[in-house]
Each structure stands twice: as structure tokens, then as C-alpha cells.
Amino acid sequence: MPFTPYTSQTILPSANGVVDQQHASIQQQQPAPPTSFFTRRPAASSPIGSPPDANQSLPPSPPSRFNTLLPSTSNVAPTSFTIDAVEAWDTNLYLGTSDGCVLHFILEEQSKPGEVPYASRLENKINLGFGRKSIERILVIPQVSKAVVLCDSTLSFYWLPAFAPIPVSSIPHIKGVSCFAHNVAEEGRIGEDGTIELCVVKRRVLQIYKVGELVQIKKEMPLPDGAITLARHGRNLCLADYNHYKLINLLMPNPTPLIPTPQVTISSPTMLGAGSQTVPKPVLTVIRPDEFLVVSGSIFTDSHGSPIRGTLQWASYPKALCVEFPYIAALLRNGTIEIHNILDQRRLQVITFPQSFEARGMSFGHGIKVWMESMAERLRRRPYAHINDDEELESELRRQVSKFSTVPARILIHGRDSVAAQIVTPLVVQVDNLLDDKRLEEALDMADQARNTMSTENNVYQSELDYIYQKAGLLLLQETVFEDAFTLLSKGNIDPRMVIHLFSDLAASSRVNESPYVLLFDGVYGLLERTGRIEDMVAKTMERNYSPHLEEDHQRSSPTMELRRVLLRNAREALEKYLTIERGKRRMLIGKGDTVCKAIDTALLKLFVTNDQDDAIHRLLERPNDCSLEDCVNTLIRSKKYYALSLLYQSKHMYEKVLETLTKIYMGELPDTRFTNGLEHIKRLLLQDISLEHLPMDALMQYAWWVTEQNAVDGVEIFVRSPRAKEMDSSEILEKLEQYGDEAVRSYLDYLVTTRKSKEPKHHTRLALTYVRSVSQTLQDTSKDTLHQLVDQYKQTVNPSNVTENEMTFVGYLGVHQQSNLVRRRLLLIRLLQRSALYDPATLLDAIEKAGPLDIEKVIVYGRMKKHEDALRILIHDLGDFVGAETYCVTKGQSTGTVPAIVMQESVTPARTSSLSKKQVVKKKQLEEDEIPLPALPEENDERRSLFSMLLQTYLSIKDSQLMLIRTMHLLTTQGYYLDILEVLDLIPDDWPIQMLQDFLIRSLRRSLDDHRNSQIVVSLSRGENVMANSQVIDLYKEIGPIYVDLQSECYKCHQYLGDSIVVREHRHGHLLHLTCAKAAGLVKADD
Known part of the structure; x- marks a missing residue:
């Protein structure tokens, strides 16, 4: 099939018929209905350009955007004019006639179903006023909203x-014109001054006019030989006079002659009878910038007159030329149009017209859109499912086909009474013809070339390509070339539901009857109906290619039956790849309930299940998906893929179903080997931040206790780390956890105390008791001598006499030097005892004493019980922890040393959300701050002084005099601030020399003197403030004056008698109020 770049389409069968019909209507004084100069689709046998009569239909072109049904004109008077010029712009068509008139038609869109989308009506008939002179040419200049007409050399x-005619007073006519031309380079553009240029040739002069709001002459050049025709591009003109073709550069004075003007012999009547004569008939046109074509030897010439390219050959001498690069169309004198490729000069197509059309001329203009029925037949779409009375959808489909089936035509051919458009043959028409001829490779090559060059925003081209690829894909399906077929269907953007519907076992999941409806091109719809399902295609292929060898007994294995199974397996594999690609195209819609995504995901899941692809199933279900719940649940249950079933439930946020399924798998009720590490999986699920809507608290607690029954540690972790842990009933949890042992209870209590900051004393006491029991059990496994050994090792490690190096407390020693299980548990207990102030110290002391010689723990409890003397005695005499004793006094008995970070357990945090991790950092910082003693307030110093006084007395009771002296002097030096000088002098031995106490005495006396002077300054400042306040009060009394309260005085607010109560006077208006009323009104602060 040869390449045909153009298609000819009649757009006006009879101009005279329209005019005569309107004339008849006017004579009958009836309003003329809108008529069209286009017909509905004619019979296929009608020749193009045939004049309408009673026995012959209109030309064999499909309905154009102009045509509606014209009445028969067989009874109308004979033709009174011929068409001599034609031009079009937007929805307007202008015809110049032989009787000096312009017929103006307007296109109108039709909205009624069943009508051609566009029809036309004769808007006006303009008589130019030059008599019955023929109109030679019409030029439309939309840049300046003007048209130019050449008639009678004017x-x-x-x-x-x-x-509408422009008054001659505004723009005078230009007379004596032989020819004129616009600047092709200015098409679609306008000059900076808002004008375009027009070249006009008179008898011996060339004039250049600027056309804008007015018409002004810009330049004039002598042209001695005149011109018959001319064309212009930029500054270069190509013209022909009676003798030669010539090139003129508007910047150069002299023209460049080319070749002689061809002379054509024509017949003409004379006084002596018929005769003939030769007349010049030059034909030329612009090819592209700086290139022209002149017809004689069909020479392509550049702006310098040098020949370029090869020459063109025509069957007869052309009447007119039009260029749509790279094609050139020539209207020949034999009534045909020949299309050549400019690049290689090959003739591509010959367009013929019936002799009755009488092709007279051809024009190239701004173009008009023409309705092509061949496009409509291919691009019209319909819903696959039957839809009742969906007018909105039908209207939208009509608009689409109207949009896609109107194509632009810039070349218009006019006959004696008709107009045709030369339309670039749409891609879909060219390629579809190749597909019908089974030339798939050529068709796809052409489509791919167009696809690589087309604009992505051109919806018409995209629809054409979609139709081509869809039809080609279905043709390949018929040949069972599945992978290539599905690739083409994907490129053609066919609805994936339609592809799924081709497989019998998947058809029920295709959702082809659901909204949005599957829309198919008419041609594709018919092909699908003929093709049937995939199984039918395979069967037809087998019958076509192997019918002599098909076995009658289908149960018996044979090569042909094996081939059938292979083909069906290949089809399913190709479908899987296709659906994966289509799913990727819709990645932004996945998980949002899109109907197409539902069909794709459901079909993919079924394919994976059929092929036993567990990994693929899990990948699909672990991410957002649109699998149909009911359909996929049944499929997974039948295939006993219960773990995948739980993933499906989870993707649908059906967490109760998920947990029910997983627990049954774990317990063996629903066996599935793919479910590994099951309890950990269930625990992680329960630790997710799931809303109450998807997982109620009752269900969460039910499965949390189920996990606890399987593993108490995992269960407690859920109670502790769940994002909804604070919503749980802690009392109920503690009560139930008792049956699972102390470790479970202790873990949950630690969470309540450490993380939740519980203020309930019973939680703190109970947690401390669990730690004591834990230490006691560890001691039973070892020996109580271990505790004495720890004390002895500590005493050997530290040197109390070296006050500069000895900074280690007994608590610090436990953490740094010992990491046994016993030490860890003791440190946990010590940490709780030091931080918490809510436990019952008496209960703890009793438990500690029963557990064993836990001296440091007993010291902390003594501190809570204010038994400071007993605590200091243990620290100094039993443990030898002098640093711990001083820390005890500084912290008012709350701490004997910082618990090392080694055993500092981070606060338990919820399992999810980024904001919670931030809260974890805040809690950790708060935990660290709790261990750092805050600066003492003045009222706390008395307690510290009392404690350091006790510590001093304890130091003085040390039997080792040397150690006693060193520790006492160290205490006086470092903590002398808290010791009273008189008390110290009274306690120290009389035999101590005064020089030993010199530093202490000097600092104490200096501090006392500073305190005395500071107090004097404060007293003086206070007196000054009192004087100033008294002065202000006196001034205020003078300003306000006396306030009189008598028996009739009432409160402004409550209207009760003021009596002898305290009275407040409102400053602005002087109202009197009770003090309580003034506070209620906000005039006096409540705490004043």
C-alpha cells in the first residue's frame, strides 16, 4: 500500500444551491433555517464533486464539519455564478464568485444526538460594488483583523x-493592481509597530504597504516590466512578468533574471471563428526561507538564483501550487492533484476528481477544521458494559469524537460550484489500513516514529496511537504472541480490566461492569468480540496450525496438548508482566480504592497463588494494595495460605482478623510453614500504634494476655511499650501478672514508677520489695559473707586518710569494681530507694533487715525515717564511707552517692511515632537531673547544719585519733559553712592547738561579719522603702480625701450595708465595695 499523505474531502457540494435556497426563502417571507453546504455521509458510490440532483447523491467524501443535509436542487434555476477564489479562517469560509460577490459562511457546533458535530449557515452575501467582475483573490490577514480582495484590478x-467593507475614507482602494502578495515570513506574527507588509505590483512599479489600523505606503521601487504574479519571503521576492521569472532583493536595486516565462496555448473565439493564442502562465511559490520554486523547468532556486535540489515532473502543466513542507501539491490542467516529496522529488500520490467537479484553483491559507468520518469511525468509543440512559457519558463521548475527528485543512480546492479540502491523512487512517492488510511491522514502525516525535500534550495524536497499539496488540493475541501483544496493549493504554476479562478464570475479578466504565474504540470493541477469550485464541491457533494432528481424546497426553498447555502458561506469564507494568503506572492511586487498581491487584494475587509464588504474594500484600477482600480471602483460604491471609487483613486494617489468624497459625489450627518467629511477629503487631477504630482496647488486651500466657516477658513488654499503655488498667494488670511470677510484676512496676512516674506509694513500696526479694534470693544462692567481703574490699581500696584522692563512695565502688548479679540487683534497689520518696520506709526497713546485712540500703531508709544518727554511724563505723556520709548530709539523707550509669536502665518508651522518641530524650534528661542535688534553699540549711553537727560528733568519736583528726579537719575545711563556730569550739578537744583551727575560724568570723553587714544594709533599705511608701500613702490620701461611711452606705457590687467591714474604694469612679466584692471584681488580687 503506497503512502498517501493527503485525503481529499468535499466540504461544500453546491454553493449555488445554498444561495438559491436562501433566495427562495426570502421570497416566501419566511425565516431561512440554517442550512449547510455539507452533506451527511454520502453513498459510497457517489463520485466526488458531482453536482447534486434528484438521481445522484453528493460526493463520496465522509461528512465534514460543515455539512448537513441539503435539499435537492434539481428544481433550482441553473447556476448563476462560479467560484473563483476561496479563503478560510477560524470558523469562517469566504468564497469569491464570478459575479463580484463574497459569500460568507459560519460554522456552528451541533448539540443534538445523531447530527454531524458541525454544520454551516450562510451568514452574508457581500456585493463588492465592482459590477459583475470576477473576484481574482481573497487574502485574510487575521493579525490585523482585515481581509484584502483583488477585483477589477482594485x-x-x-x-x-x-x-464588512472598510470605508474608503479610512482606507482608500488601491487601483491599477496587477498582482499582490503578503510576506510568508510574517504568517502568525506581526511587526513591532502592529502592522504587516503587503507587496503590490502596478503597471511599472512595486509598492510595499504597511497594513494596520490604516494602510500606509512604506516603499516604492520601479518595475519597468511589471509582473503577472509574485511571492515574498522576508526581503526576497520572486515574480514573473511576460518574459522572465525574476528574483528581487528589497535591499538591492537590480532584479536577477532566472528563466523565461512559459507560454501556454489557449483557444479563444475570433471574428473569423475559433482560434488559439499563446499567453504567459507563470506559476511560482515559496518553499521555505530563501528558497522558491518556479514552474517551467520546475526549478528550485535559492535567493541568489542558483538552482538547488532536483526538478519535479508533472503529467501536465500546473495551474497552482501549495506547499506544506516537505510536501508540495500541484493542481494540474487535467483536473488532478499530484503530491511530491520536496526532499527527494518523488511523486507520492495522485488525487483525482470527477470531471463534474471542474477543479479551477487551489489556495493555501490559515486553514479550517474539517470533520472526517474515517477518523470518527476509528476514534469513536463506547462502554463495554451495557449502560442504561447515561446521558452525561454519551454527551462526553460525543464531545470527544467531535474533538478528535475534526482535523485542520490549509489547502482548499475550489471547483465551479464546489469546495474541497485537502487534508493531511491522519496517522490512524494510514496505519489502520496497514493493519487491515496484516502488515504489522510497517504499521508499528510508522506508529513508533510518530510516537517519538509527537507532543505529549496532544490528546488527538495520543488517541490515534492508543487505537493503533490496541488493535495491533489484539491482532498479535490472535497469533498467540502474548508478550509482544500485551506490551502493545500497555502502550495503547487499554483498560487493564479488559485484558483481565480475556482470561476465563479471572473474568469474574475484572470489574468491567463497575464505574468508571471500560471505554473501547469501536474498532477494538468489534475485534474483541470476534477474538473471544485467551482459551479461544489458543484453540483457534491449534486448530488452524495443527488440526490434522489434534487428538480426539483430550485426556491422553500428546505433543499438541502439551503445546496448548505451554501457550496458556505463556499467556499467564505475559499477563503477570503486563499487570505489573500497569500497576506501576498507577502507583499514585494504589491503596485509594481505585476500581482499576482493585482489578489489577486481585488478578495479580490469583496469578501468584496459582503459580505458588509465596514471595510475590507477600510483597504484594505487605505494601498498600487494592485487592478485593472477599475474592482474595476465598482464594487464599482455598490455597491454605493463611499467613498471606493475615497480611491481606492487615493491609485492610482488619487487625482483629489478623490477630485471630496469626494466633491460630501459632497454635497449629491453621498450619502454614511460612509463618516463622510467630510470637515475636504477634508482639510487634500489638506494639504498633493502631487506632481504636481498627483495634479496640478489648481486643488489644485479649491478645496481649494471650501473648503473656505464651511468654510472660513478651506480654509485659506489650503492657509497657504499647502506645496505648497509659490507657490500660494498671491495677488489673498487676493483679493478673502475679500468677506469672515476680519478674513480670517487677518489670511492670518499674515501668509504672520509672516511666509513668506513678504517685501511688503502693507501687513504689511494692517495687522496692520485689528488688529486696530479688537480692534475698541471690544471697540464698551465694552466701551472706559476700556482703561482708564487699565491705572489706571497699575499705582496702579507699584510704580515708588521703582526703585529696579518696572521692569514691561505697555505692560508686559497687558499680565500678563489681558487676556480679548480686551487685546489679543491689544497685537497682539503691537507685529506687534514693530517687523515690513515696515508698513506706518502715516496711522496707523490715524487709531489708530480714534479707541480710544490707547496710547501705538501710542507711537510705534511715534517712527517709529521719534516723540520721543511726545512718551516719553505719556509714562511718561499719562501712568506712566518709565521702558517702558527707553526701548524705548535703542531700539531707536522700543519697549516699550517685548510682553508676552502668545499671541505669533507660526509661521504657512506646514502640512507635517520632514524637515519642523526642519524649524519650526529655525523660532521660529529667532522670539525670533527678540525681543532681538542687541548690539548697535557706530553710533547708538548718537541716543540713543539724546533719553536719551529727557528722562532726561522729567523726570525733572515731577511736583512731590520727584518722579522727584528718577527717574532722577536712570536714571543718570543706563544710564549715554549715557548722556553728561556738558549737565547734565546744565539741573539739581542749588540747587541740588554735593553729589547727585557724582557717576554719577566719572563714567563720569573716562570714559572720559579712552576714552582719548585709543585714544592716537590708535594714537600711527596708527603712528607706517604708519612708517612700508612707510618703506615697500620704499623697494618695491628700488626693482622694476622706471617705465617709454612714448607715446608708452600700457596696457598689452587692448593694449590702458596708457596716464596719473592710472597705475598698474604686479609684476611677470612687465607688465603695466590700473587700470580698472587690476581689471578686478583680480590683484587688485574691492573695492580697
Whole structure:
């Protein structure tokens, strides 16, 4: 099939018929209905250009955007004019006639179903006023909204689009014109001054006019030989006079002659009878910038007159030329149009017209859109499912086909009474013909070339390509070339539901009957109906290729039956790849309930299940998906893929179903080997931040206790780390956890105390008791001598006499030097005892004493019980922890040393959300701050002084005099601030020399003197403030004056008698109020 770049389409069968019909209507004084100069689709046998009569239909072109049904004109008077010029712009068509008139048609869109989308009506008939002179040419200049008409050697100007004459007073006619031309380079553009240029040739002069609001001459050049025709591009002109073709550069003075002007012999009547004569008939056109074509030897020439390219050959001498690069169309004198490729000069197509059309001329203009029935037949779409009375959808489909089936036509051919458009043959028509001829490779090559060059925003081209690829894909399906077929269907953007519907076992999941409806091109719809399902295609292929060898007994294995199974397996594999690609195209819609995504995901799951692809199933279900719940649940249950079933439930946020399924798998009720590490999986699920809507608290607690029954540690972790842990009933949890042992209870209590900051004393006491029991059990496994050994090792490690190096407390020693299980548990207990102030110290002391010689723990409890003397005695005499004793006094008995970070357990945090991790950091910082003693307030110093006084007395009771002296002097030096000088002098031995106490005494006396002077300053400042306050009060009394309260005085607010109560006077208006009323009104602060 040869390449045909153009298609000819009749757009006006009979101009005279329209005019005569309107004339008849006017005579009958009836309003003329809108008529069209287009017909509905004619019979296929009608020749193009045939004049309408009673026995012959209109030309064999499909309905154009102009045509509606015209009545028969067999009874109308004979043709009174011929068409001599034609031009079009937007929805306007202008015809110049032989009787000096312009017929103006307007296109109108039709909205009624069943009508051609576009029809036309005769808007106006303009008589130019030059008598019955033929109109030679019409030029439309939309840049300046004007039209130019050459008639009777005169140029006249008109307004667009109505074609109303411009008064001669505004723009005078230009007379004596032989020919004129516009600048092709200015098409679609306008000059900076808002004008375009027009070249006009008179008898011996060339004039250049600027056309804008007015018409002004810009330049004039002598042209001694005149011109018959001319064309212009930029500054270069190509013209022909009676003797030669010539090139003129507007910047150069002299023209460049080319070749002689061809002379054509024509017949003409004379006084002596018929005769003939030769007349010049030059034909030329612009090819592209700086290139022209002149017809004689069909020479392509550049702006310098040098020949370029090869020459063109025509069957007869052309009447007119039009260029749509790279094609050139020539209207020949034999009534045909030949299309050549400019690049290689090959003839591509010959367009013929019936002799009755009488092709007279051809024009290239701004173009008009033409309705092509061949496009409509291919691009019209319909819903696959039957839909009742969906007018909105039908209206939308009509609009689409109207949009896609109107194509632009810039070349118009006019006959004696008709107009045709030369339309670039749409891609879909060319390629579809190749597909019908089974030339798939050529068709796809052409489609791919167009696809690589087309604009992605051109919806018409995209629809054409979609149709081509869909049809080609279905043709390959018929040949069972599945992978290539599905690739083409994907490129053609066919609805994936339709592809799924081709497989019998998946058809029920295709959702082809659900909204949005599957829309198919008419041609594709018919092909699908003929093709049937995949199984039918395979069966037809087998019958076509192997029918002599098909076995009658289908139960018996044979090569042909094996081939059938292979083909069906290949089809399913190709479908899987296709659906994966289509799913990727819709990645932004996945998980949002899109109907197409539902069909794709459901079909993919079924394919994976059929092929036993567990990994693929899990990948699909672990991410957002649109699998149909009911359909996929049944599929997974039948295939006993219960773990995948739980993933499906989870993707649908059906967490109760998920947990029910997983627990049954774990317990063996629903066996599935793919479910590994099951309890950990269930625990992680329960630790997710799931809303109450998807997982109620009752269900969460039910499965949390189920996990606890399987493993108490995992269960407690759920109670502790769940994002909803604070919503749980802690008392109920503690009560139930008792049956699972102390470790479970202790873990949950630690969470309540450490993380939740519980203020309930019973939680703190109970947690401490669990730690004591834990230490006691560890001691039973070892020996109580271990505790004495720890004390002895500590005493050997530290040197109390070296006050500069000895900074280690007994608690610090436990953490740094010992990491046994016993030490860890003791440190946990010590940490709780030091931090918490809510436990019952008496209960703890009793438990500690029963557990064993836990001296440091007993010291902390003594501190809570204010038994400071007993605590200091243990620290000094039993443990030898002098640093711990001083820390005890500084912290008012709350701490004997910082618990090392080694055993500092981070606060338990919820399992999810980024904001919670931030809260974890805040809690950790708060935990660290709790261990750092805050600066003492003045009222706390008395307690510290009492404690350091006790510590001093304890130091003085040390039997080792040397150690006693060193520790006492160290205490006086470092903590002398808290010791009273008189008390110290009274306690120390009389035999101590005064020089030993010199530093202490000097600092104490200096501090006392500073305190005395500071107090004097404060007293003086206070007196000054009192004087100033008294002065202000006196001034205020003078300003306000006396306040009188008698028996009739009432409170402004409560209207009760003021009596002898305290009275407040409102400052602005002087109202009197009770003090309580003034506080209620906000006039006096409540705490004043």
C-alpha cells in the first residue's frame, strides 16, 4: 500500500444551491433555517464533486464539519455564478464568485444526538460594488483583523470576521493592481509597530504597504516590466512578468533574471471563428526561507538564483501550487492533484476528481477544521458494559469524537460550484489500513516514529496511537504472541480490566461492569468480540496450525496438548508482566480504592497463588494494595495460605482478623510453614500504634494476655511499650501478672514508677520489695559473707586518710569494681530507694533487715525515717564511707552517692511515632537531673547544719585519733559553712592547738561579719522603702480625701450595708465595695 499523505474531502457540494435556497426563502417571507453546504455521509458510490440532483447523491467524501443535509436542487434555476477564489479562517469560509460577490459562511457546533458535530449557515452575501467582475483573490490577514480582495484590478479592504467593507475614507482602494502578495515570513506574527507588509505590483512599479489600523505606503521601487504574479519571503521576492521569472532583493536595486516565462496555448473565439493564442502562465511559490520554486523547468532556486535540489515532473502543466513542507501539491490542467516529496522529488500520490467537479484553483491559507468520518469511525468509543440512559457519558463521548475527528485543512480546492479540502491523512487512517492488510511491522514502525516525535500534550495524536497499539496488540493475541501483544496493549493504554476479562478464570475479578466504565474504540470493541477469550485464541491457533494432528481424546497426553498447555502458561506469564507494568503506572492511586487498581491487584494475587509464588504474594500484600477482600480471602483460604491471609487483613486494617489468624497459625489450627518467629511477629503487631477504630482496647488486651500466657516477658513488654499503655488498667494488670511470677510484676512496676512516674506509694513500696526479694534470693544462692567481703574490699581500696584522692563512695565502688548479679540487683534497689520518696520506709526497713546485712540500703531508709544518727554511724563505723556520709548530709539523707550509669536502665518508651522518641530524650534528661542535688534553699540549711553537727560528733568519736583528726579537719575545711563556730569550739578537744583551727575560724568570723553587714544594709533599705511608701500613702490620701461611711452606705457590687467591714474604694469612679466584692471584681488580687 503506497503512502498517501493527503485525503481529499468535499466540504461544500453546491454553493449555488445554498444561495438559491436562501433566495427562495426570502421570497416566501419566511425565516431561512440554517442550512449547510455539507452533506451527511454520502453513498459510497457517489463520485466526488458531482453536482447534486434528484438521481445522484453528493460526493463520496465522509461528512465534514460543515455539512448537513441539503435539499435537492434539481428544481433550482441553473447556476448563476462560479467560484473563483476561496479563503478560510477560524470558523469562517469566504468564497469569491464570478459575479463580484463574497459569500460568507459560519460554522456552528451541533448539540443534538445523531447530527454531524458541525454544520454551516450562510451568514452574508457581500456585493463588492465592482459590477459583475470576477473576484481574482481573497487574502485574510487575521493579525490585523482585515481581509484584502483583488477585483477589477482594485484592492479593497474589509473587517474580519464579518467581512464588512472598510470605508474608503479610512482606507482608500488601491487601483491599477496587477498582482499582490503578503510576506510568508510574517504568517502568525506581526511587526513591532502592529502592522504587516503587503507587496503590490502596478503597471511599472512595486509598492510595499504597511497594513494596520490604516494602510500606509512604506516603499516604492520601479518595475519597468511589471509582473503577472509574485511571492515574498522576508526581503526576497520572486515574480514573473511576460518574459522572465525574476528574483528581487528589497535591499538591492537590480532584479536577477532566472528563466523565461512559459507560454501556454489557449483557444479563444475570433471574428473569423475559433482560434488559439499563446499567453504567459507563470506559476511560482515559496518553499521555505530563501528558497522558491518556479514552474517551467520546475526549478528550485535559492535567493541568489542558483538552482538547488532536483526538478519535479508533472503529467501536465500546473495551474497552482501549495506547499506544506516537505510536501508540495500541484493542481494540474487535467483536473488532478499530484503530491511530491520536496526532499527527494518523488511523486507520492495522485488525487483525482470527477470531471463534474471542474477543479479551477487551489489556495493555501490559515486553514479550517474539517470533520472526517474515517477518523470518527476509528476514534469513536463506547462502554463495554451495557449502560442504561447515561446521558452525561454519551454527551462526553460525543464531545470527544467531535474533538478528535475534526482535523485542520490549509489547502482548499475550489471547483465551479464546489469546495474541497485537502487534508493531511491522519496517522490512524494510514496505519489502520496497514493493519487491515496484516502488515504489522510497517504499521508499528510508522506508529513508533510518530510516537517519538509527537507532543505529549496532544490528546488527538495520543488517541490515534492508543487505537493503533490496541488493535495491533489484539491482532498479535490472535497469533498467540502474548508478550509482544500485551506490551502493545500497555502502550495503547487499554483498560487493564479488559485484558483481565480475556482470561476465563479471572473474568469474574475484572470489574468491567463497575464505574468508571471500560471505554473501547469501536474498532477494538468489534475485534474483541470476534477474538473471544485467551482459551479461544489458543484453540483457534491449534486448530488452524495443527488440526490434522489434534487428538480426539483430550485426556491422553500428546505433543499438541502439551503445546496448548505451554501457550496458556505463556499467556499467564505475559499477563503477570503486563499487570505489573500497569500497576506501576498507577502507583499514585494504589491503596485509594481505585476500581482499576482493585482489578489489577486481585488478578495479580490469583496469578501468584496459582503459580505458588509465596514471595510475590507477600510483597504484594505487605505494601498498600487494592485487592478485593472477599475474592482474595476465598482464594487464599482455598490455597491454605493463611499467613498471606493475615497480611491481606492487615493491609485492610482488619487487625482483629489478623490477630485471630496469626494466633491460630501459632497454635497449629491453621498450619502454614511460612509463618516463622510467630510470637515475636504477634508482639510487634500489638506494639504498633493502631487506632481504636481498627483495634479496640478489648481486643488489644485479649491478645496481649494471650501473648503473656505464651511468654510472660513478651506480654509485659506489650503492657509497657504499647502506645496505648497509659490507657490500660494498671491495677488489673498487676493483679493478673502475679500468677506469672515476680519478674513480670517487677518489670511492670518499674515501668509504672520509672516511666509513668506513678504517685501511688503502693507501687513504689511494692517495687522496692520485689528488688529486696530479688537480692534475698541471690544471697540464698551465694552466701551472706559476700556482703561482708564487699565491705572489706571497699575499705582496702579507699584510704580515708588521703582526703585529696579518696572521692569514691561505697555505692560508686559497687558499680565500678563489681558487676556480679548480686551487685546489679543491689544497685537497682539503691537507685529506687534514693530517687523515690513515696515508698513506706518502715516496711522496707523490715524487709531489708530480714534479707541480710544490707547496710547501705538501710542507711537510705534511715534517712527517709529521719534516723540520721543511726545512718551516719553505719556509714562511718561499719562501712568506712566518709565521702558517702558527707553526701548524705548535703542531700539531707536522700543519697549516699550517685548510682553508676552502668545499671541505669533507660526509661521504657512506646514502640512507635517520632514524637515519642523526642519524649524519650526529655525523660532521660529529667532522670539525670533527678540525681543532681538542687541548690539548697535557706530553710533547708538548718537541716543540713543539724546533719553536719551529727557528722562532726561522729567523726570525733572515731577511736583512731590520727584518722579522727584528718577527717574532722577536712570536714571543718570543706563544710564549715554549715557548722556553728561556738558549737565547734565546744565539741573539739581542749588540747587541740588554735593553729589547727585557724582557717576554719577566719572563714567563720569573716562570714559572720559579712552576714552582719548585709543585714544592716537590708535594714537600711527596708527603712528607706517604708519612708517612700508612707510618703506615697500620704499623697494618695491628700488626693482622694476622706471617705465617709454612714448607715446608708452600700457596696457598689452587692448593694449590702458596708457596716464596719473592710472597705475598698474604686479609684476611677470612687465607688465603695466590700473587700470580698472587690476581689471578686478583680480590683484587688485574691492573695492580697
